[in-house]
Structure formats: C-alpha cells, structure tokens
Amino acid sequence: MSGHEEHPVDDRAGAAPTTLATGRLEAFSDGVIAVAATLLVLDIKTPEGSDALWPFLGHQLPTLAAYVTSFLTILIFWVNHHALFHAVDRADRTTLFLNGVLLLTVTFISYATSVLGHALQTGHNDSAAAILYALTLAAAASCFVALWLHLGRHRELLSPQARPRVRAALRRSVTGPVLYTTAALLALASPPASLALDAGVA
Amino acid sequence: MSGHEEHPVDDRAGAAPTTLATGRLEAFSDGVIAVAATLLVLDIKTPEGSDALWPFLGHQLPTLAAYVTSFLTILIFWVNHHALFHAVDRADRTTLFLNGVLLLTVTFISYATSVLGHALQTGHNDSAAAILYALTLAAAASCFVALWLHLGRHRELLSPQARPRVRAALRRSVTGPVLYTTAALLALASPPASLALDAGVA
Amino acid sequence: MSGHEEHPVDDRAGAAPTTLATGRLEAFSDGVIAVAATLLVLDIKTPEGSDALWPFLGHQLPTLAAYVTSFLTILIFWVNHHALFHAVDRADRTTLFLNGVLLLTVTFISYATSVLGHALQTGHNDSAAAILYALTLAAAASCFVALWLHLGRHRELLSPQARPRVRAALRRSVTGPVLYTTAALLALASPPASLALDAGVA
Amino acid sequence: MSGHEEHPVDDRAGAAPTTLATGRLEAFSDGVIAVAATLLVLDIKTPEGSDALWPFLGHQLPTLAAYVTSFLTILIFWVNHHALFHAVDRADRTTLFLNGVLLLTVTFISYATSVLGHALQTGHNDSAAAILYALTLAAAASCFVALWLHLGRHRELLSPQARPRVRAALRRSVTGPVLYTTAALLALASPPASLALDAGVA
Known part of the structure; x- marks a missing residue:
C-alpha cells in the first residue's frame, strides 16, 4: 500500500x-x-416516409x-476526468472502483437523455424525467467529489506538483x-427550466 | 493564460x-x-425473409x-483533425469547446445520413434531406475554420514549426x-447532384 | 519462437x-x-408515453x-486484463487467440445480460437465463486461466519481474x-441468488 | 513526396x-x-417471453x-493490420485512402453477417447471402493486397528493416x-460449406 513510486512501474506485475x-x-x-x-445520436428518430422533414425536426x-x-455535459465530464487523472500518478482499488461508478453513471446519461427527450416531446412524465436526468448528472458529478475526497486522503497517489x-x-x-440537485428540485416546478439549468452548468 | 510551454506539462495539475x-x-x-x-452501417436494412437479396440491395x-x-467524409474530417491537432501544442478552453462542437456535428452526420438514405429511397423529402445533410457537413467543416481562426489569433498554442x-x-x-453550402443550394434543384457534390469533396 | 527480446521490436516487420x-x-x-x-445501457427500455416513470423503473x-x-463485472475483467498484459512483454499466436476468445465472451456478456434482464422481468426462462449468464462469465474467467497457464509454460513472453x-x-x-460455475448450479434453485453471487464476485 | 525521415515528425504541420x-x-x-x-453481438435476437431459451438458442x-x-475474422484482419502498419513509418494519401476503404469493408462485415445469419436461419436467400458475405471478406482482404502493392512501390514509406x-x-x-473468392463460388453449391471455408481461413 506504499503505492507511490518515482517511476510508474507496477512492482507486483503478474499479481x-x-x-x-x-x-x-x-x-x-x-x-x-x-x-x-x-450513442446519444441514436435516440433521434428519423421521419417516416410521409412526414415533412422540417416540421418533423421542429x-x-x-x-x-x-x-x-x-x-456537451459528457464532454465537460471528460475534461474534468482528464484534469483529475492528470493529477494522479497511481490508482488504487478505491480509485478504480470510484472511476468505475463514474463511468457507469456516464453511460446511464444516455438512458436518462432518451427518457427525457421522449417525455418533453409527449408531455407525459416530463417532471419525473427531468428529475431522473438531473439526478443522473448529480450522481456523475458526485463521483468527482468522492474521487477528490479519496485522493485528498491518499496524497501519495497524486503527482508531487x-x-x-x-x-x-x-x-x-x-x-x-x-x-x-437544484435542477432536480426545479424540475418539480418547471421541467424546461430544469433542463436549461443542466445545460447552463455545461 | 500564458499557456505555451516548451514541455507540454500542465502546471496547474489538480486545478x-x-x-x-x-x-x-x-x-x-x-x-x-x-x-x-x-455506427453508419446500422442504418442499412437487412432483407425480410421473403425478399430476394440482390434486388433488395439494388x-x-x-x-x-x-x-x-x-x-469517407468522416475519414477526411479525421485526417483534417489529425493535421490540425498535430500543429497544436496546447489546447485552451475555446479550442476544447470548438472541438466539442466539431465532434457533436460529426456524430450528427450519422443522423443526417439516415434521414438522407431513407428520403432518397422513398422519394419523400429528398430535397429537404439533402439540404439537412449538406448543411451538417458545412457545419462540421466550419468548425475547422473556427478552430484555425482561433489558433491564428493564439499562436502560442501552436508548435513553433x-x-x-x-x-x-x-x-x-x-x-x-x-x-x-453550394451542395445545400444545389439540393433545391437536384438532391442526387447535391449528394454527388458532397461525395466529390471527400 | 525464441520470442523475448530486451526491446519490444518485432524483428519480422513486414512478415x-x-x-x-x-x-x-x-x-x-x-x-x-x-x-x-x-452497449449494455441500450437494453434498458424507455417508457411509452402513457406509463408513469417511477413505477416503470421499479x-x-x-x-x-x-x-x-x-x-462492474466487465470492469473487473478489464482490471484483470490490465494486470495480465502488464506482465506480458510479447504476445505469441496462442496469446492472441486466447485474448480473442476472451474478447468474444466479453462481448457476449451483453447478449446474456439482455436475455437475463428480460427473463427476470417476465418470470419466463429465468432459471435458464441465469445459467446462460453465469456460464458466459465462467467462460470469460476461464480465458484468464488459459492465458496464465499458457504464459506459465512460455515464461519468455513475460517481463523478467x-x-x-x-x-x-x-x-x-x-x-x-x-x-x-457455482452460480450456474445455484441458478437451478434460485435465479436471483445466482445473480447475487455473480454480483458478489465483482 | 520524399517522405521518409528518421524521426516521424511531420514537417508540414499546419498544412x-x-x-x-x-x-x-x-x-x-x-x-x-x-x-x-x-457491434456484431447486437444481431443475436433475444427470446420473446414465451420461448424456451435453449431451443431458441439452438x-x-x-x-x-x-x-x-x-x-474471429475481424480479429485476424486486426492482426494483419497491426503487422502491416508496424512495417510502415509514414502514411501518404494513397495509404490513407486504402486504409479507409479497408475500414469501410470491415464495418460492412457486420451488415453482411446480419444478412447471412438471417438467411441461414430462414433458408431464404442463403446462397446469395453467403456470396455477399464471402465477397465482403474478399474485398477486405484485397485491401491488404493493394496496401502491400502500394508499399512495395513506395518503400520509402516503410521502416528500413x-x-x-x-x-x-x-x-x-x-x-x-x-x-x-473460392468461398463465394462454393456458396452457389452449399452455403454452409462456404461459411465453413470462411471460418477455416480465420
């Protein structure tokens, strides 16, 4: 568990x-x-033969x-991920696990997006869908908090600078x-305002 | 914002x-x-049991x-992306944002392709679909202009050569x-000619 | 077949x-x-317009x-894959083949997951689906045994440390x-217990 | 077009x-x-609620x-791709183009596979589908011939060894x-034998 070394060579290779x-x-x-x-793009429906394209897109x-x-939110998460792991020299099991949960929530964003797009279009469930969406983003963002907390307690995993x-x-x-989380609460009142706040964070 | 350094080490790691x-x-x-x-290949439909294969493909x-x-157009964009970032030593926030918009439009190409293929086959919306397609490519290509414009004003981000x-x-x-954009205008007159011009650019 | 070299340069480039x-x-x-x-996320269904979101998710x-x-299981396999290839200096044909079979079974996990999720939800086939799922994971895990067995017999492929x-x-x-395999047997009695064991391994 | 340099630095960065x-x-x-x-795994259908799993898989x-x-065929193509580009120091426009066509045919394999699987199962079109499949593999394999031909004429692109x-x-x-191509001809007589030959090549 001594962990940090000047050269990033794993001295337990094979184990x-x-x-x-x-x-x-x-x-x-x-x-x-x-x-x-x-994959997000797969959610946008293509028009059936008889629909006119521009109204359909509208x-x-x-x-x-x-x-x-x-x-754009996923891109921001990627930039943050880049900044975080740029600071990390060595990952321990907890870092791996937290990164795994982060990746899980990031892939779940595509599901939450699909649900939200469908709900806003039909007007059904739009409040619940905006809550699910904002909570998914909150969960992903919380993984960064957990990672920085963990790294703060195990500074030997970080690069000296x-x-x-x-x-x-x-x-x-x-x-x-x-x-x-504020966006999730806002969704109770106004789903579009909630999405606007989500977008504003990005 | 001084940005450029001889060695591409981020001096704000952790921030x-x-x-x-x-x-x-x-x-x-x-x-x-x-x-x-x-993902483009997912748009090509497979024949139902009763269709003969060759006429179906025809x-x-x-x-x-x-x-x-x-x-092939996406490959060309990739080659241009490679040439551009080969010239870049360090990316600032604007570069990241413009690259993000470029990636967004590149993923949107798969949607525009799907719409176009469907429209050309059914004869519905073919003009509108060819316009959407050409404008999507124009948007992606414009991101390169924006990136080069930005890099021209911030040469410290570029490698000295x-x-x-x-x-x-x-x-x-x-x-x-x-x-x-010419292809988009051409689509008003002839969608197949517009697609041919798009292909010719590639 | 002498294989191992200090510098990982292929002396048969072009062949x-x-x-x-x-x-x-x-x-x-x-x-x-x-x-x-x-791709696993594509299996989660989005609600139709009339379903309420929370009961639907429940x-x-x-x-x-x-x-x-x-x-999480695929992430663990990735960590094991990382540890294994960190120990390997050079891959021979058998290593390539075994790695190929490992990747094949890992992609098959997404199919087995889809079958399992559907079966647990409908109550049809749940025992068979849990067996298929556990056997798929057992097959992937066996590839690691086969790889280590092979590497144990060809230590010249490993790094000296x-x-x-x-x-x-x-x-x-x-x-x-x-x-x-235990989880597969357990699935005969209780599919959810089998899935719980699969999850516990991860 | 002098191309080859000791250090793989592009002397036309920015151009x-x-x-x-x-x-x-x-x-x-x-x-x-x-x-x-x-993506190949997406083609395998999951059973509907009422089907028994094992007969369905059978x-x-x-x-x-x-x-x-x-x-496995795509893996072999990857190994060949690796061996080829391991020998290449610098890629010119023709290499890029031929590699692009190779990648296009490799992605098309997933379509041909989907058509073949469906045809073999229903018994419709099985001969035509096996021809399409074998010709797709032949096209991908031909790209390697074209690449080696091109590299043989432009040895300055290759590493000295x-x-x-x-x-x-x-x-x-x-x-x-x-x-x-033999497999494609064989498909006229026996589609399963043709697939067996395709598999044998891998």
Whole structure:
C-alpha cells in the first residue's frame, strides 16, 4: 500500500496489482465516455416516409436540445476526468472502483437523455424525467467529489506538483452536485427550466 | 493564460487546467469519430425473409451511396483533425469547446445520413434531406475554420514549426464550408447532384 | 519462437509476426471492452408515453440490477486484463487467440445480460437465463486461466519481474470460473441468488 | 513526396500533410475495428417471453456461427493490420485512402453477417447471402493486397528493416482474396460449406 513510486512501474506485475499506472485506465475511460457520447445520436428518430422533414425536426426540438445538452455535459465530464487523472500518478482499488461508478453513471446519461427527450416531446412524465436526468448528472458529478475526497486522503497517489492543490480541486468539484440537485428540485416546478439549468452548468 | 510551454506539462495539475496537452484530447476525439463512422452501417436494412437479396440491395443503393459518402467524409474530417491537432501544442478552453462542437456535428452526420438514405429511397423529402445533410457537413467543416481562426489569433498554442503556416491552413479550410453550402443550394434543384457534390469533396 | 527480446521490436516487420509487442493489443482490447460495457445501457427500455416513470423503473429493477452487475463485472475483467498484459512483454499466436476468445465472451456478456434482464422481468426462462449468464462469465474467467497457464509454460513472453509470480497469478485466476460455475448450479434453485453471487464476485 | 525521415515528425504541420506518422492512424483504425467487432453481438435476437431459451438458442445456431466467424475474422484482419502498419513509418494519401476503404469493408462485415445469419436461419436467400458475405471478406482482404502493392512501390514509406520483406508479405496477402473468392463460388453449391471455408481461413 506504499503505492507511490518515482517511476510508474507496477512492482507486483503478474499479481493482482495494489496500485496501477493510469495510462491504460485513461484510455479505457476515454473509450467508454466517447462511446456514451456518440450513442446519444441514436435516440433521434428519423421521419417516416410521409412526414415533412422540417416540421418533423421542429417537433423533435426537445429531443435535440436534450441531445446537445447531454453531449456537451459528457464532454465537460471528460475534461474534468482528464484534469483529475492528470493529477494522479497511481490508482488504487478505491480509485478504480470510484472511476468505475463514474463511468457507469456516464453511460446511464444516455438512458436518462432518451427518457427525457421522449417525455418533453409527449408531455407525459416530463417532471419525473427531468428529475431522473438531473439526478443522473448529480450522481456523475458526485463521483468527482468522492474521487477528490479519496485522493485528498491518499496524497501519495497524486503527482508531487498536484498535492498542494487537491483542496482547491475538491472545493470546486462540489459545485456540480449542488447545481444538478437544484435542477432536480426545479424540475418539480418547471421541467424546461430544469433542463436549461443542466445545460447552463455545461 | 500564458499557456505555451516548451514541455507540454500542465502546471496547474489538480486545478481546472487553463490549457491542456493534446494527447488525450486526440485519443478521445479518435474514439468519437471512429464510433460515429462505424455506427453508419446500422442504418442499412437487412432483407425480410421473403425478399430476394440482390434486388433488395439494388433498391437500397441510395442508402449504400449515402453510407459510403458519409464514411469517407468522416475519414477526411479525421485526417483534417489529425493535421490540425498535430500543429497544436496546447489546447485552451475555446479550442476544447470548438472541438466539442466539431465532434457533436460529426456524430450528427450519422443522423443526417439516415434521414438522407431513407428520403432518397422513398422519394419523400429528398430535397429537404439533402439540404439537412449538406448543411451538417458545412457545419462540421466550419468548425475547422473556427478552430484555425482561433489558433491564428493564439499562436502560442501552436508548435513553433506550425506558426508560419497557420494562414495557409485557414485559407484552405474555407473551401469545405463553401462547397458544402453550394451542395445545400444545389439540393433545391437536384438532391442526387447535391449528394454527388458532397461525395466529390471527400 | 525464441520470442523475448530486451526491446519490444518485432524483428519480422513486414512478415506475419511470430510474436508482437502488446501496446496496440491492449489498445484494441480496451476498445472492445469499453464498447461492450457501454452497449449494455441500450437494453434498458424507455417508457411509452402513457406509463408513469417511477413505477416503470421499479418494474425494470431486475434489468437495472443485471446492467449494473454486468458493467462492474466487465470492469473487473478489464482490471484483470490490465494486470495480465502488464506482465506480458510479447504476445505469441496462442496469446492472441486466447485474448480473442476472451474478447468474444466479453462481448457476449451483453447478449446474456439482455436475455437475463428480460427473463427476470417476465418470470419466463429465468432459471435458464441465469445459467446462460453465469456460464458466459465462467467462460470469460476461464480465458484468464488459459492465458496464465499458457504464459506459465512460455515464461519468455513475460517481463523478467513477472516470471516468479506467474504461479500465484494462475492460482488466483482459478477462483473466477469456480465461483461462476457455482452460480450456474445455484441458478437451478434460485435465479436471483445466482445473480447475487455473480454480483458478489465483482 | 520524399517522405521518409528518421524521426516521424511531420514537417508540414499546419498544412495538409503529404505524409503522416502512423500512431494516431493506428489508434483510429483500432477504434473502428473494435467497434465493428463489438457491434456484431447486437444481431443475436433475444427470446420473446414465451420461448424456451435453449431451443431458441439452438434455432439461432446459424446466427451464432456467423457471429463467431465474423468476430474471429475481424480479429485476424486486426492482426494483419497491426503487422502491416508496424512495417510502415509514414502514411501518404494513397495509404490513407486504402486504409479507409479497408475500414469501410470491415464495418460492412457486420451488415453482411446480419444478412447471412438471417438467411441461414430462414433458408431464404442463403446462397446469395453467403456470396455477399464471402465477397465482403474478399474485398477486405484485397485491401491488404493493394496496401502491400502500394508499399512495395513506395518503400520509402516503410521502416528500413521492413523493406527487404515487402515481397514476401505481398505474396502472403494474396491468399486471403483467393480463398474468400473460392468461398463465394462454393456458396452457389452449399452455403454452409462456404461459411465453413470462411471460418477455416480465420
């Protein structure tokens, strides 16, 4: 558990590693986040033969707004993920687990987006769908808080330059869950306003 | 905002970076573009049990033409993306944002392709669909113009060798939006001619 | 077939390699595993216009449980894959083939998950589906046993530091297939208990 | 067009490159090939509530056989792709274009697989579908021949160690198209035998 080393070589190769260098972890996370972002487009329906295209797209505006919001939000999460793992030299089991939960919630965004787009378009369930959507984003954002909390307690996992800055990063990461939880509450009153707040955070 | 450094090390690790090295940005963009290109194939319908295969494929020729055009166009965009980020040493927030919008439009190509293939096959909406398609490509190509414009004003983000060439790159990048906008106008008269021009650009 | 070299340069470039450095093999495997994990979310159904969202999600709990279990299990497989290839310097044809079968079973997890979620929800086939699911995980876990067995017999493929530890890694890798096979047997009596054991392994 | 340099640095950064280092090209190709391989699993149907699982899977055996064959074939193409680009130092426009066509045919394999699985199961179109499938594989394999032919004529693109071996690689690459074309002819007589030959090549 001593963990940190100058050169990121795992000295337990061949055994289950207690800590691991973050290169492949970043590549794998990039893959999951990139696929999650790209799959969003599959939710936009194509018109049937008899529909005129422009009115059809106009009718789909809520779905398109949800698609753009989710895509840009996932990009922001990716930027934050990049900043976080840039600061990390070695990942331990807890970091791996928290990163796993983060990736799980990021893939779930595509489901929440699909539900929200459909609900805004039909007018059914729009409040519940906006709550689900905002809570999903809040859950993803909370994983960053949990990661920074964990890294703050295990600074040996961070690069030497990053250690003095972990507190500031933690403080900044708290904004996300707070705003997304506010958006969830706002959804009780006005689903479109809630989505606008979600988009504003991005 | 001083940004540029000889060695691409982020001196604000642990904090929200003001600029960031482009390695992982390229990897993430590769992921999104690769998935967007691969998803195109999901639009080609498989025959029902009773259809004969060759006539069925013949009937699907417009969809297949749209698939091939989109795939090769996305590859060209990838080559241009590669050339652009090869010239970039550090990405600032604006670069990240413009790259994000570029990736968004690239994933939207798969939607526009699906609409176009369906419209050409049924004869409904073919003009509108060809306009949507050409405008989507024009939007993606415009992101390159915006990126080169931004980099031309912030040459400290570029590698020293790339700086003298940014004007030429900007001038060259303008061709794309011009040709795709022409294709959009052409679609008012002849959707297949518009698609042919789109394909010709690739 | 002498294989191991200090510098991972393929001395048969341009010819079919007899062994190959593992960098791109890891990147490709990352891609397949990341996509397989992300596709799982496509199985969760979105509500039709008239369904209320929360009861609908409540009704989908078995599907959601299967989704979370599969996602985390695939992440664990990825961690094991990382640990294994971290120990490998050069891959020979057998390593490539076994890795290919491992990737095949990992992508099949998404099918088994889909079948399981549907079966648990409808109550039809739940025992058979839980057996299929546990056997799929057992097959994937067995690929790790086969890989460590092969590497134990061809230690020249391993990095020098990893060689003394290959036995311990092999012994540890046997736990997976044993537990998943137990879960398959348990499914005859109680499908939910079987899924709980699968989740417990993760 | 002088192309080859000791250090793979593009001396035209900021301009459209005439040749480019292959690192990101490999990463992008890995992404497309990995996604194409993983998408294959989406073709396997899940049982409806009333079907018993094991007979249902038994009935799906042709689809499963096509899935396994395609997955392993795509892996072999990936291995060949790896060997080829390991030999390449710099890619010119023709290499990029041929690689693009290769990636296009690889993504098309998932379509041909879907058509084949459906046809073998229903007994409709099975001969035509097996021809389409074998010709798709032949087209992908032909791209390797074209790439080696091009590289044989532009040896400055190859790494110095790879240059003497390009003839042998070209000769070996011809086997693929020959065998797959044979499989296409064989499909006129017996579709399952044709698929068996396709699988045998892998």
